[in-house]
Amino acid sequence: MPASRKSLLVLGNTIRVGIIVFYLAWVGVGFYILHYKTMNRVHSQYVATADLPVGHRLRASDFTIHPTVCPTVDADRLSPSQLTGKYLSHSYTTGKPLQRSDLSVAPVIVLGDKKMRYVFPLQKQLDLVESLNTGSHVDVCWKVCVLENARVLSIVGPSGQGAEYYAILEIAAGEDTNVAGEIANYRLFLRNE
């Protein structure tokens, strides 16, 4: 039986509208998948390569891509440059996925009892910026060592132009007087790395 004019028109319009609806539906599904997957995955792209203490300033060698995540496709993952220089607000064991919420732009410093901070400029020892980190121990010397085995609390980097790095050292109250006035001459010597 030949189709009527009206039924053909309805069928034709249904096909056209159906294509548009199908596309919109797929777009909606796509957004759902992307949103859901992103929520579960974005923060677990990188894992720690070693045990990292609280306050650790991240370097490129401190993390790697999770071996179960396909390394060839990962657009929503933070780039490594977005991680390096950040400070950990929690300690990490080797292999633990890095969480964005555990990363801080500001230094995270945990000071021991009856201890104080001592800010030591690193302008003349920029090579130490990459080797020192939270938990490192250093001696402060010039002719003689006035501070021995001081714990590094944090390394503070420059916010703008220039290379103004500082090592935040943990010292006992009163020890700061040992280097007062002569600070430009003193150098740090790494002890345990």
Add this chain to the structure above:
Amino acid sequence: MFGTLLDKLQSIFSKSLVIGSIPLLAFLVLHGLVIYHISDAFRARVQWYFGLGTGKTAELTMVLLLGVAVISYVLSTLSVFLREVIEGKHLHFAWLEDALSQRYRERLAVVEENLAAARRFRRNLRSFQEASTNLMGKAYRTGQTTKVCAYQRRPQLTALIDSRAANQDITLAQLEGEVNAIAMILGTNSPELDTDPSKNLDADYVALLGLIGYALDKADAEYVRYLTESQFDYAGHDVAPTKMGNISKIAPYYASSRYSMNIDIFWTRLQKVAQADTNFYASLQDAKMQLDFLVSLIWHTLVFTLVWAILLPLLTEAKYLYAIIVVTGPPSLWIWYLIALQNYRAFSDLLRSSVDLYRLDLLKTLRIPLPANAEQERLVWEMLERRVVYDDHSNFLLQSS
């Protein structure tokens, strides 16, 4: 078949190949950018490529461009098929073709109805213009003999003048009412006295003539609009499932309906004759190239949008990039399609022009005597078609030189 023949126009020209490669190159770059965004491995490859050094990078670039040229050439062989798909020629199911083309059949019916109404209205308006000019002229001359004038403009006339100023339609009934009123006033009042009412009457008489002219201009414009739509968008009542399909049928329909000439058969021969007019032939080639460019753009946009609309969610990658692609893809596709339709109309018009201009030259080239009149010409083309296609042995008189 006609599409294949048309495509031969450009296949031998490197210019078209180069221009045809532009959409391919542009979309390969876009695909590359998306992959670069989502793939560490590809990113590493790109960095490796740019770190090769000038000489090796140039060598590899040449290889890549050669690859693009090869792909472009392969795609150019598919261009007819790809265009025909947009024209709705490969739907395979008659019911599908009927269903999709019904919309255009409905529109054609509306256009034809409107065209007939516009034609009627224009004809009535012309008759009315003549009758009202006579009526008012006669009343004007009668009024000249009186030496009095007490005239005040009717609000209806002011409303019509406002309508004209606002580019609104004016109906025949509105004009009739005003013409009768002014004719009656003109018959008993002189429009040529040196008084304000008389001057106003004369001015309104002229204004009313202007209103009739305005209504006629509007009617002409409407008639031309519907005529153009029916001539440039539809090939008689052979309706295709898409607008582009309908436009593609116009040139063959035109040649067949005006001259009984089968353009599918005679196009290659006609093309040979048209080539003698280098300017015209260059215009024809350019129009074809632009059309193919846009068709290529449509397909590349479609493929790009669909591929990434499907892949990105499956790979759970790049939410924002996905949003950009799925939102901008379809409108871009629609814009390319609309531009392609405009270009196809222009190309189709050139094809019709080539039939008008060069068909008799083709007869001369074939050494067939020129027909004495239009109907005889139809017979000539029909006989030629029968002889060329069906191996009909009807005899022809050929010119010796």
